[in-house]
Amino acid sequence: xxxxxxxxxxxxxxxxxxxxxxxxxxxxxxxxxxxxxxxxxxxxxxxxxxxxxxxxxxxxxxxxxxxxxxxxxxxxxxxxxxxxxxxxxxxxxxxxxxxxxxxxxxxxxxxxxxxxxxxxxxxxxxxxxxxxxxxxxxxxxxxxxxxxxxxxxxxxxxxxxxxxxxxxxxxxxxxxxxxxxxxxxxxxxxxxxxxxxxxxxxxxxxxxxxxxxxxxxxxxxxxxxxxxxxxxxxxx
Numbered sequence: 511x512x513x514x515x516x517x518x519x520x521x522x523x524x525x526x527x528x529x530x531x532x533x534x535x536x537x538x539x540x541x542x543x544x545x546x547x548x549x550x551x552x553x554x555x556x557x558x559x560x561x562x563x564x565x566x567x568x569x570x571x572x573x574x575x576x577x578x579x580x581x582x583x584x585x586x587x588x589x590x591x592x593x594x595x596x597x598x599x600x601x602x603x604x605x606x607x608x609x610x611x612x613x614x615x616x617x618x619x620x621x622x623x624x625x626x627x628x629x630x631x632x633x634x635x636x637x638x639x640x641x642x643x644x645x646x647x648x649x650x651x652x653x654x655x656x657x658x659x660x661x662x663x664x665x666x667x668x669x670x671x672x673x674x675x676x677x678x679x680x681x682x683x684x685x686x687x688x689x690x691x692x693x694x695x696x697x698x699x700x701x702x703x704x705x706x707x708x709x710x711x712x713x714x715x716x717x718x719x720x721x722x723x724x725x726x727x728x729x730x731x732x733x734x735x736x737x738x739x740x741x742x743x744x745x746x
Contacts, residue, residue, distance in 0.1 A: 515656065515676050517683070519731065520544040520581040522559035525573040525603060540734040542603050544578075545683050546585055547674055549654055552593045556672050556683045557733060561606025561636040571603075578607035594653065598685025598733060599666045600626040605636050612641025617653055619661060620646040622668025650721075658725075662687035662718050671722070679728025687716075691737035694730055698723075698739070 522542045532538045544557040560575045579589060595616040597605050600623070608616060623646055626637045647670075651659040656675040663669050665686045672683040688694040697715035701723065704712055730739040 514548075514550060515674055516546075516548045517674060517681050517731075518546045518548075518585055520546060520559075520578075520585065521576055522557075522578065522581055522607075523573060523575040525560065525571040528570060541736055542573075543731075543733050543736070544581070544607075545731060546582075546587065547657070547672070547683075549657065552654055553587065553591050554594045554596060554654070554657070554672075555592050555611070556596045557598060557604045557685065558595060558607030558611065559603070561602040561608075561633060563602055563633060567602070573603070575606075578610055596653070596659070596670075596672050596683075597622075598662075598671065598683075598687070599669045600632050600637060601666070602632050602636055604685070604733065605632070608636060608642070609639040612639065613643055615643055615645045617645045617647060617651075617659060619659075619668035619670050620648050622666060622670070625666065625668060660718065660721055662716070662722075664716055665689075673722070673725050673727075675725065680725045682722060682725070682727045682730040684730050685733045687718075688732065690735045691730065691732060691739040694732075694739045698741075 522544050524539055524541050527538045527540055529535055529537050542560050544555060544559055547554040559578050560573045582588060589610055592611055592614055595611055595614055597616060597618050623644060626632050647659055649661055653659055658673040660671050660673055662671045669687060671685055671687050674681045697719050700713045700715040701719050
């Protein structure tokens, strides 16, 4: 664990979620965010942005892309500098830049890769492209010292998050484990209430919150929300 482990957000555009897919009667504009993690000589890229899609998907989500090359360049990084890719899952708005990183190891849950290859899940050319090189994991894995893959199923069965342990506090790259920081906060508080013995009825929460809590996260970052979750108090 070290202050030398740096985490930087990348803005890779946005899409417009139609009203029928939101909990309101209005469409919602959602950012598409990726993250760079630098640890000594290693540079890890968590998600790679919005990929090519068919005309129907383009019309449905109306994506506006920022190229991965441009986003990296703004951080002083080139595609060739990336050591490792981690995808939270393989929907087209999370793995779109993977073909630009042919030959780089891509860490993904084995169950996610199986689902992506069944068809009707994502776009095949974003999964099995020339030079695609997957490092499949099943469950938890420490991919580098202080950097842990944790399964966080829900949005997809094979969804995973990346826990980055720093000496000034753990950062969780949660991807789409929750759509919004406020949803994570609700689950966190539901768990907290249950542990304090609050009387039922209580809301449920995702079971993997127990595992993430063991890392005592200080910041949780998301793929489609610019907000950042932080604990209510530093000594909670």
